[in-house]
Amino acid sequence: MSVHIQNSVRQTTQTIQKKKLNGEKIAMLTSYDFTLAKLVDEAGVDIILVGDSASNVVCGNDTTLPITLDEMIFLAKGVRRAAQHALLICDMPFGSYQVSEEEAVRNAMKILQLSGADAVKLEGGEEILPAVRHMVNAGVPVMGHLGLTPQSVNQFGGYGLRAQAEAEAKKLLYDAHLLEDAGCFSLTLEKIPAALAKQVTDELHIPVIGIGAGNGTDGQVLVLHDMLGLTQGFKPKFLRHFAELADDVKSAVSDYVQAVKDGSFPNESEQY
Ligand code: KIV
Numbered sequence: 050m051s052v053h054i055q056n057s058v059r060q061t062t063q064t065i066q067k068k069k070l071n072g073e074k075i076a077m078l079t080s081y082d083f084t085l086a087k088l089v090d091e092a093g094v095d096i097i098l099v100g101d102s103a104s105n106v107v108c109g110n111d112t113t114l115p116i117t118l119d120e121m122i123f124l125a126k127g128v129r130r131a132a133q134h135a136l137l138i139c140d141m142p143f144g145s146y147q148v149s150e151e152e153a154v155r156n157a158m159k160i161l162q163l164s165g166a167d168a169v170k171l172e173g174g175e176e177i178l179p180a181v182r183h184m185v186n187a188g189v190p191v192m193g194h195l196g197l198t199p200q201s202v203n204q205f206g207g208y209g210l211r212a213q214a215e216a217e218a219k220k221l222l223y224d225a226h227l228l229e230d231a232g233c234f235s236l237t238l239e240k241i242p243a244a245l246a247k248q249v250t251d252e253l254h255i256p257v258i259g260i261g262a263g264n265g266t267d268g269q270v271l272v273l274h275d276m277l278g279l280t281q282g283f284k285p286k287f288l289r290h291f292a293e294l295a296d297d298v299k300s301a302v303s304d305y306v307q308a309v310k311d312g313s314f315p316n317e318s319e320q321y
Pocket of ligand 1: 079098099100101102103140237239260270271272
């Protein structure tokens with residue numbers, strides 16, 4: 050039995066931060082279009098992320114690198130029209146914040162201005178601090194993202210677990226504190242050991258949201274198409290399928306094809 054939770058308040062960076070103080074877990078999911086985002090919002094999610102995972106699940110690319118700023122803004126605009134309650138965060142795509150802090154702030158402002166998103170998320174630690182500080186000073190709320198940072202896949206050489214070695218774990222903890230000090234309102238941790246994620250969560254004052262980072266974080270995020278069982282051939286250990294929609298979609302489409310071919314669709318009541 051599923052519980053339908055209707056969020057009555059519009060979430061803000063402040064209401065999200067209060068949840069950590071109150072010990073209330075934060076539920077975050079990605080969305081990339083109006084129709085699904087409306088369902089996600091109405092079902093009570095706290096944060097909707099227009100993730101650059103759109104590059105994979107919407108555009109069919111192998112990595113998140115090809116998606117552009119204009120494409121992210123286009124997707125976020127549709128999600129904005131649907132998100133009445135959830136805080137809306139839009140990922141800054143690869144190449145939109147690494148060149149200079151001036152360009153990073155300009156692009157972050159463009160996202161907020163043109164899409165109506167409430168905040169941006171960007172990947173990285175110490176190396177992106179100047180950009181984060183500039184954005185925060187300009188009034189742009191920023192969520193950090195550490196651990197497995199898919200935009201750096203060509204440096205990592207794959208999508209394996211991060212921060213297993215002590216040196217990398219220490220660096221991640223250090224970067225997490227730097228991001229908090231630079232003004233990030235929250236932080237995503239992707240695919241790192243659960244004990245490390247819990248330590249970061251316990252040490253930081255800002256909410257920490259995990260994906261593949263265990264149960265000790267302040268909240269969880271998943272890619273919508275993955276948790277709905279729409280993505281085929283991708284089932285890492287951390288992913289739970291809350292539905293098997295790929296099977297439902299295929300079965301509905303094949304029923305439709307059959308009904309068209311045998312002439313049973315449309316019937317008399319389905320015509321004018
Ligand atoms: O792009 C994305 O979907 C993300 C989540 C995996 C956190 O960054």
